[in-house]
Amino acid sequence: MPRPEVMARIPVDDEYFLFRSCVASSKYPGMESSTKDVFEKIGVALRESDDQTCCAGFITFTSVAEVTATMPAVARNLSIPDEAGLNTVTMCNGCYTFLTEFGHFLQNNPAILGKVNEMLKMVGREYTGESQVLHMIDVLPKLQDRIAKQIVRPLKGLRIATHYGCHYLYGFKKDAIDDPFTPTVVEDLLEVAGATPVDYPEARTCCGSGLTQVVIHKEELSLPHMKAKFDSLKEAEVDAIVVVCPYCLTILDRGQAKMVDRGIADYEVPVLYITQLLGLAMGIDPVKLGLGANITSAQKFLDKLERLEKSRSTADAARGGAPKRPEEKTTDDQEAANA
Amino acid sequence: MSKVQTKRLRRELYPKLRELTFGFVSDLEKCMQCGKCVGICPAAAVTTYNSRRMIHDIKSGNLQEVIESEELWSCFFCSACYASCPQDINFPFTVAMLRYASLYAGYGAEYVKKIIPYAQDYYARGLTVLQPEKNPLVLARRKANSGTSGDMGDIREQIGMPRERKVSDEALAEVQFISDVSGMTKLMERMLKTDDAAPKTRQRIEKVETVKTREGKFAGFPEEQENA
Ligand code: SF4
Ligand code: SF4
Numbered sequence: 001m002p003r004p005e006v007m008a009r010i011p012v013d014d015e016y017f018l019f020r021s022c023v024a025s026s027k028y029p030g031m032e033s034s035t036k037d038v039f040e041k042i043g044v045a046l047r048e049s050d051d052q053t054c055c056a057g058f059i060t061f062t063s064v065a066e067v068t069a070t071m072p073a074v075a076r077n078l079s080i081p082d083e084a085g086l087n088t089v090t091m092c093n094g095c096y097t098f099l100t101e102f103g104h105f106l107q108n109n110p111a112i113l114g115k116v117n118e119m120l121k122m123v124g125r126e127y128t129g130e131s132q133v134l135h136m137i138d139v140l141p142k143l144q145d146r147i148a149k150q151i152v153r154p155l156k157g158l159r160i161a162t163h164y165g166c167h168y169l170y171g172f173k174k175d176a177i178d179d180p181f182t183p184t185v186v187e188d189l190l191e192v193a194g195a196t197p198v199d200y201p202e203a204r205t206c207c208g209s210g211l212t213q214v215v216i217h218k219e220e221l222s223l224p225h226m227k228a229k230f231d232s233l234k235e236a237e238v239d240a241i242v243v244v245c246p247y248c249l250t251i252l253d254r255g256q257a258k259m260v261d262r263g264i265a266d267y268e269v270p271v272l273y274i275t276q277l278l279g280l281a282m283g284i285d286p287v288k289l290g291l292g293a294n295i296t297s298a299q300k301f302l303d304k305l306e307r308l309e310k311s312r313s314t315a316d317a318a319r320g321g322a323p324k325r326p327e328e329k330t331t332d333d334q335e336a337a338n339a
Numbered sequence: 340m341s342k343v344q345t346k347r348l349r350r351e352l353y354p355k356l357r358e359l360t361f362g363f364v365s366d367l368e369k370c371m372q373c374g375k376c377v378g379i380c381p382a383a384a385v386t387t388y389n390s391r392r393m394i395h396d397i398k399s400g401n402l403q404e405v406i407e408s409e410e411l412w413s414c415f416f417c418s419a420c421y422a423s424c425p426q427d428i429n430f431p432f433t434v435a436m437l438r439y440a441s442l443y444a445g446y447g448a449e450y451v452k453k454i455i456p457y458a459q460d461y462y463a464r465g466l467t468v469l470q471p472e473k474n475p476l477v478l479a480r481r482k483a484n485s486g487t488s489g490d491m492g493d494i495r496e497q498i499g500m501p502r503e504r505k506v507s508d509e510a511l512a513e514v515q516f517i518s519d520v521s522g523m524t525k526l527m528e529r530m531l532k533t534d535d536a537a538p539k540t541r542q543r544i545e546k547v548e549t550v551k552t553r554e555g556k557f558a559g560f561p562e563e564q565e566n567a
Contacts, residue, residue, distance in 0.1 A: 020504070022466040022467050022468040022469075022504075023468045025466070025504040026466065026468045026469055026470045026491065026504065027468065027470075027472075027491070029491070029494060029495045029498060029500050030498060032500070033498045033499065033500055050505060050506055050507040050510065051506075051507050051509065051510040052506075052510070053461070053465035053466065053506050053510055053511075053514050054461055054465060054466045054467040054468075056461060056467070058454075058457060058467045058468075059454060059457055059458045059461055059467060060435075061416055061435060062451065062454040062457075063435070063438040063439060063442060063447070063451050063454075064451055064454045064455060064457070064458040064526075064527065064530070065458055065461075065518075065523045065526070065527075066439065066521065066522060066523055066526060068521045068522055068523070069517060069518050069521035069522065069523030070523075072517045072521060073514060073517055073518075076513060076514070076517065119517065119520070119521075122516070123512075123513040123516060123517075125513070166415075166416075166417035166418055166419060167416075167417070167418060169422070170417060170418035170419050170421060170422035171418040171421065171422075173421065173422045180422040181422070181423075205381070206381045206415060206417045206419070208381070224384075224385050225381055225384070225385070254477065257476060257477075257480060258476070261476055287497065287498065288498050288499065289498070290494070290498045291484075292481070292484050292485025292486065292487070292494060292497065292498075293481060293484075293485060293491075293494050294484055295476075295477055295480045295481060295484070296480075297480070297483070297484045298484075299484070
């Protein structure tokens with residue numbers, strides 16, 4: 001359940017600064033395009049800037065870059081929305097964590113803030129901390145009513161699991177929008193889109209990447225996690241899994257393909273970003289949502305949606321255009337589960 | 340900015356900025372050794388990694404042992420321990436800071452080296468993850484799923500975006516300036532030069548070969564070629 005006191009703090013603006021993620025831009029551009037399309041539909045403007053670089057979180061938490069370098073880099077990036085007078089929306093758990101932690105740190109340590117600004121001044125910038133850093137799943141729940149009005153293609157009958165990832169909910173156990181262990185904000189959004197949220201035992205298990213394990217230890221530590229997670233997903237018979245972080249998306253999407261390629265497992269669970277799923281329910285063309293960049297194909301998921309729609313409309317026609325049918329479960333569910 | 344100027348700034352600013360790091364070491368003395376953190380830890384699920392034991396070691400003065408150990412490099416940074424800790428100890432931050440300590444003591448280069456290409460991309464292009472893709476599995480699947488060549492430029496174009504995300508030249512110059520005067524560029528150069536004979540971290544944990552799944556035991560993966 002979203003925490004009312006946190007919900008109350010989240011500003012609903014006409015325009016936000018979109019903090020782009022380099023994983024999304026370079027590997028899953030559909031995350032970015034669907035975000036823009038969805039926000040356009042609900043009448044909220046997003047501004048971007050080519051002056052925004054990577055948040056530098058990855059290289060900091062892998063100890064390559066020192067905090068002395070990336071703290072000013074965070075302040076530099078945040079000086080852009082500061083100057084524009086906009087609040088910031090991040091698409092990534094990592095960007096959110098990094099910008100927020102360092103932002104809080106600077107705000108609470110005026111002496112260091114002064115030194116960082118001393119450095120920024122030399123490149124003509126200043127960090128004030130006025131721009132509030134928000135996560136995509138802070139903002140979307142606040143706009144839930146507007147989203148509901150745009151749903152023209154409800155994802156009825158599709159069973160969808162969630163993966164919240166670690167860095168947003170765990171890292172901000174007191175300030176995040178929902179409880180770190182039993183969150184439901186994304187499930188609520190799934191219901192708005194007409195889909196059926198599905199719980200599974202390993203829902204809060206890390207995707208296995210951590211920040212570094214895939215690179216540092218290769219697969220020996222991360223693949224077993226993924227395997228446990230996907231076994232649990234398979235048992236829950238889901239049609240897709242929805243994430244709120246591009247890094248989780250990368251790891252889950254590529255990890256299962258890797259396991260399939262090596263004959264270790266036979267998973268085929270498409271991984272979608274939350275705005276890709278909402279975009280689909282808003283009737284946006286799947287090609288435009290960038291699902292083609294996924295390594296694990298989303299085609300079966302899209303086919304099932306179409307099949308369910310078709311069977312509903314023929315059933316409606318047979319009953320003389322009756323608008324609703326209470327029971328949506330069809331043989332399609334079994335088919336997809338067996339596939 | 341001239342080379343001399345940059346050098347002077349590095350001398351002046353860097354010592355001041357070093358203070359930054361010390362804000363992130365959490366109050367380990369509050370730890371009551373309850374072990375909740377270990378119960379939820381993904382690293383502890385696949386190895387004998389143990390955050391509670393590490394905290395105990397640090398508190399009882401065995402910091403050196405932790406700094407030299409490979410254990411320090413097994414944390415996933417997932418923060419699940421922090422989320423479950425009754426004392427609100429942010430252990431991953433402690434790990435991050437201890438890793439710097441380890442690097443300064445001459446350990447850990449074997450892990451960090453693998454990340455340097457990402458840092459070089461950040462320095463040269465302003466982005467840590469770039470578009471080019473080497474993994475043939477990814478390219479083949481992307482080609483099939485998108486109906487394009489599989490190249491990211493083509494996929495971006497297909498969905499109505501510019502072929503490449505660019506960071507402005509001004510932004511690049513600023514980021515490079517920050518990196519140069521804050522010591523990051525130097526650190527990268529130094530790490531690249533560390534030869535493979537540098538002291539290796541000591542093994543203190545073992546891999547656990549079985550992970551419980553709901554169906555029973557999972558007995559690890561066959562040895563595999565790298566294609567990450
Ligand atoms: S959960 Fe917290 S208090 Fe308990 S052992 Fe771990 S760090 Fe210490
Ligand atoms: S942050 Fe590190 S120590 Fe804490 S639970 Fe995750 S892997 Fe374990």
